[in-house]
Amino acid sequence: MKIYRVEAVISGTNDKPETRTERIIAGGWQEVHEIMARICRDTGCVIHEMRITETVVEPFDYTTVESS
Numbered sequence: 001m002k003i004y005r006v007e008a009v010i011s012g013t014n015d016k017p018e019t020r021t022e023r024i025i026a027g028g029w030q031e032v033h034e035i036m037a038r039i040c041r042d043t044g045c046v047i048h049e050m051r052i053t054e055t056v057v058e059p060f061d062y063t064t065v066e067s068s
Contacts, residue, residue: 001025001059004032009049010040017048025059 004024012018026032032052040047 001027003055003057003059004029005053005055006032006036007051007053008036008047011046011048023055 002025004026006022006024008020008022009017010020024032024035026035029052036047036050039045
């Protein structure tokens, strides 16, 4: 399991683009995409652009969010 930082541009209120940043714990890139697809299906948002970065932080490590 690794921590991935996901920056996504989604369709927001009145189709105005909004940038969101999330931290996702997953086993690999494919799982991150599947999680993002489920989030979009449940919320009804559309992803226009997405950047996924693998962090060096270990899951459940005693660090703050800002450090990753």
